[in-house]
Structures are given as C-alpha cells and as structure tokens.
Amino acid sequence: TPNTQARLRIAIQKSGRLADECATLFKGAGLKLNLRDQRLLSHCQNLPIDILRVRDDDIPGLVMDGVVDLGIVGENVLEEERLERCATNRSAEFATLRRLDFGGCRLSIAIDKDAQYQGPQSLAGTRIATTYPYLLQRYLDNAGVNASSCMLKGSVEVAPRAGLADSICDLVSTGATLEANGLKEAEVIFRSKATLIQSTKVLDTATQELVDKLLTRINGVIQAKE
Template identity: 45%
Template sequence: MIKVAIQKSGRLSDDTISLFRECGIRFSRGTGRLKSTATNFPLEFLFLRDDDIPGYVADGVAHLGVVGENVMIEKKKDVILRKKLGFSKCRLSVAIPKGNEYNGPEDLRNKSIATSYPVVLQKWLDEKGLTAELHEISGSVEIAPSIGLAEAVCDIVSTGSTLLSNGLKEVETVMRSEAVLISNKNLDAKQTALLEKLLFRMNAVQTGGSNKYILLNAPNEQLDKIISLLPGMKSPTVLPLHMEGWSSVHSVMAEDDYWEVVEELKNNGAQGILVVPIENMII
C-alpha cells in the first residue's frame, strides 16, 4: 500500500479528490476525517495542511503528495516532482498600491515586500539582480501596505479580485503554479510499481479531458478535405453510410481546436456533427 497526502480542505483538496475518483479509485471522505483507505486500490489518503505535505513526503510519512508547485518550491524539501496535474492553476505575483506609478522591476529595488513565499520571491529578486526587505507573514498579506508594514506584497493570485478589493494592482508575475504530484525519493519496487499504475490512470484521465471524440457525416467528394482537418490519433475512421455518396467519419480532436475545426468541417459539407467528451484516453 502507498500513502498519499492531500490538502484537507479547500479548492486544491476538492480538485484532487475529483482526480482520484476519475481515476476509478473509491474512498470515503467524511467531515473531520484525517485518513481514508481506498476500497479498490492499495492506497491510503492522509488529509493534511497544504504547507505540511512536502515535509511529510520527504520524511517518508507519506509516499506521495499533491500540493501546489509554489509550496513545493517554497518548502525546499528533498522530494521528486512526478507529474504536473493541470488544475488549481494560479500565479505568485507582486502587487503595489494601485495609485503608485510602476515602471518595471527596478522600482522594487530596496522596497519592503510582505509575502508568505520568501524563498520563491528571493530567488526571483536574485535573478533580477535586485535587493529588497522581505517581511514574511502568513495570511492577509494584502493588508500590509495599508497598515504601513510594507510597500508591496507578493502573494498567490487566481482572479485578482482580492488585490483589487484591497486597493492593490498586480505588476509582476514571479511564477506560475499548479497542482503537482510529488513523491518520496526512496520508494521501493512495490511502491514504485503502484505509483506507475496511478500515473497511468492519471495520464488517461488528463488526455481524455483535453480531447473530444467527433462523429460526422461527410459527402464522399469532400472526404479528403475533411480527413485533412481531422488527423485523429493515427487517422480518422471512415465507414460507408446506407445513403449512397456519404460516409460516417469518426475521429479525435484537441479541445482547444474544437470551434475552429468544427467551423471548417461545416464549411466543407460535413453534416450531423456530434462531439462527445472523452472520459479516459490511452495512447
């Protein structure tokens, strides 16, 4: 059995639980529970504070962990990044009072900056050749300029609404972050094999989520053009229809290309276009 540490509450927790359930792993998540064992996979969940997860994984208390990439870097624990998971995306940004003029990173030189991520921020400052006075605080970072603690802040931003409501404007992106799967660096052979099985399922879910299955009817004289728009995984499947002169075309397309491709297909005579979400896709 392998143990995986995940955030006990919040958006990252919800998205992580959804991912494991989409991977076909069944477990219960009762309010206040700190542990849960899967019923159909040798996996035990530990529900922990986000900031504690890298340490628990590095120490071997948990074999795996799901955490924000920014937290993984900030904690500087000796863990292995196994996979970027594509959800809970955000950015770590510098913000200043919205009435202040800003001309670039040089304006931050020798300024006081409040942040919960001094390691990540210091690395960025070093790359820019800047020095600044960092005030490490946890929570309510946005209030620092208004109470005179700092001249700027560096904090996690998703929509930017919290900054705006506190009279701040975003001026620099220090890093972009998303949820990542990390592991202890000393997994044994059985644990590594279970990790590979888990990664296989995660890859199938992620690949399926970023693609669509498309079915359409096409006039035979336009098949070559329509097929050129639908490369599929290898090539589209083409089946003759009962109606003479028409074929049914089945393929897979990237979700990001959907609207452009569908418009082109319609312009080239495709009819009865049906687009279906893909739950899992193994390539």
Template identity: 40%
Template sequence: MNTLKIAIQKSGRLHDESIQILKDCGISVYNGNDQLKVTASNFPLEVYYLRNSDIPQYLIDGVVDIAIVGDNLLVEKGQNIQIAEKLGFSKCKVSVAVPKIFDYNTIQDLNGLRIATSYPKTVLDFFNSKGITVDIHQISGSVEIAPNIGLSDAIVDIVSSGSTLFKNGLKEVEVILQSEAVLAVSPQISEEAKALLNKLQFRIQSVLRSRKSKYILMNVPNHKINNISNILPVLKSPTVMPLAEKGWSSVHSVIEEDTFWEVIDQLKEAGAEGILICPIEKMVL
C-alpha cells in the same frame, strides 16, 4: 500488503479536485471530514489529509510517498521533490503587486522596499536573481491587506482572477511563476511504492487525456471524406461507417478541447453535417 501513501490537502483550494481525480481513477476514498487517515477500498492507497503547507516536509521525510500539492509550494519548500504529473487544476500565478498609486516602471523601483509574503524563499530567490535587495515580512495569510495597514510597500502572493488584488487597491507588476496542482513524489519512495505509483499514474494520465478531449461524430457525403479526414487531428485515422442513406457516411474521431471550436468551423465549411460532440470517460493509449 504494500500500500502507496498519498497526502491530500485536508480542506481548501485543492481538496475537492484531488478527491475527484482519485474518483475518476476509480478509487473511492472517504472525504476526511473527521478522519485524517483513510484507506481506499479498491486500490492499495492510504490517504493522509494534511495542511497544504506541511505537505512538502512530509514528502522530504518520506512519511508519505506522493502528494497532490500546488507547484508553487514545491518551489518554496520542496527541494529534491520530483513532479510525476501536472494535474491541470488550481492554476494560479505567484506575483508581485503594489498599491495602484505606486508609480511603477521597472523592478528596480522595488529596491530596498518592504515586501509582505507567505513565500519568503520564492521572493528572496527571485529578487536575488535580479540583483535587488528587499526587506521580507513573512505573514501566513491575508497578505493583500499588508500595504493598506502600513506593514509593507508591496506584496508577493497568489493571483488567479485578480479580484483580491483589485478589492485591496493593488496592481500586479511582476509574475514570478505560474503554478498548478501536481502529483509530487517523495525522494525516499520505495521500489514497491513506485510500482503502485506507476499504476496510479497510468490511470491519472487516462483521466487527464479524456478531460482534454471530446468524441466527435458527424455525417459526411462520401466524396468529402478525404477533405474532412485531413482536418481531424486524430489518434489514428477516423472511423468511417456507411449510413443507411446512400452516398453518406458517419465519421467518428477525437478532438482536443483547446482547438475544438476552430475545428468545428472548418468541418462545417468542408461539408460535415449533424455534428455531435460527446464527453469521453477514459482514454487509454
């Protein structure tokens, strides 16, 4: 039987949310503490638990059909790898940082300096594009310590909250790229596997949509329904149902997480009462 092969990080930043998104798609897989290859019971999916940094090569070689990886890793190692879907978690930046006492004004200040990083290609491409020469020192982890131990003058590494930089006396001076977890596709994927990928992607899109949206219900005097409807950025038009109390209706709709509080304030001002907000399990368009 046809199966779709997916690579997922064995352990680390991406592991839990990768398993969770499959779960939300109705696909249950064993979480791989001791098994490196597992088969889902209710979808033709084989899961390979791998080191994150090895995943782009497995995609290039066609050992797996798809993978969940950080976009930043594809920039570093993933020539020819297409992104099917941005997944909205593990958001971070890849940035240049220097010691706090470094008198940094422009990127030219880094010319000729030593940069420690785990992402040499990303760094080289970035500085080449700016016409600046740097001396790259490739290390595989704990990059933020490099300036303190005299290994480098600056670093390029992942920044999220900025607390690792802060704790190591560094400051961010340039953002090279923004990253998040993505569903990446092997250039060698077969037509059969592609058909399964389409099925999986359809489910993932429903899950992502529902994560971004809330179901909203409110009571509205009938003469204010038009005003309220105009505020609601609905999928189609809102559902309106009469309440037992004469002259009032219950209005139902869907709103986006991002605009949520603004919309609620406007609805209250326009006369909505008893507003209820509920999570959405799946959203199929």
C-alpha cells in the same frame, strides 16, 4: 496467502482549493474512498492505498522526509519548501510524477494601484510582505534588487494599507483580491499548478507497480478532459 504488501500512502490537502479536485481525480482514477468524514487517514476500499489529509503546507515536507510516498500540492508551496530546506541544509529531494490540470495561479508582486512602476528597480529599498520569502528573495536576487521582505501568513493583501509594507508578493488567480485592496500586479515571479510528487525512497516492487498503475490512470483522466 496473507496480503503483506505495504499500503501506498498519499498526502492531499484536507480542505481548501485543492481538496475537491484531488478527490475528483482519485475518483476518476477508480479509487473507492470515503472522504466525506473529516478523518486524517482514509483507507481506499479497492486498492492498498491510504490517503492522508493534512494542511497543504505540510505536504512537501512529508514527501521529502519519506513519511508519505506521494503527495499533491501547489508548486508554489513545493518550491518554497524546497528553497527553504536547501538554504538550511536539509533534504529536499522528490520526483515530479505529473503536473496536474488544476490549482493554477501566479505568485506576483503587487503595488499601490496609483504607484509608478518602472521595472524591478522601483522596488529597491522598499519592504514587501509575503508568505513566500524564499521565492521572493530568489526573484529579487536574479533581478539585482535590494529590497526587504516581511512574513505574513495571512491577510497579505491588507499589509500596504495597514502600513506594514510598501507592496506585497502573493498568489493571484482572477486579480479580484488585488483590485478590492487598491493594488495592481507589477511582476509575475512564479507560475504554479498543482503537481503530483513522489518521495525518492525506494518502494517495494508491488507498491511501485501500484504507483505506475495509478499514474497511468491519472494520465487517462486528464487526457479524457482535454
């Protein structure tokens, strides 16, 4: 009988901080993939799975729109997209299958290293440069602080020195970038790791069974490392 099962579609980052870890995870889970070439779409050789390699920023939307079935993305990017979609009345549904053990970082507000900081109210009336305006605004609202933000998709850490903003809200892992730019961390507003998410679109039985099998294997890979 011909194989009519739909292929499971998974979106991962093409290149960047999550790309190698995703490839390693899938390899550990027994997927035979050829991710060396730079193609958008790679077919898994031993299971009915297609891997789509895209910008990390595109992954939440692809899952929320049901264009792909699964995705791996940083929770920072996922939550920012969710908040933006909720604010603009677009669908923002997804299911979290598993938080992963890589891509750890925090989204923090950082200020001039010599500036005084006496809590969130020190930010009142200032401008904060960020790539994450919705996560920042949620923090400011919860803290009852009235501050403005400006969007920078890159080089956020140079904004204060360039006179574009008073402070920044950006991802931090080691803190070396902040230090190199004369900044210090004032508030951690969100803690993030990479996470495996699924579209809420209902899959055919065989494909959902494949998702369950893949998740079992991924759990095994992560447990084996602990």
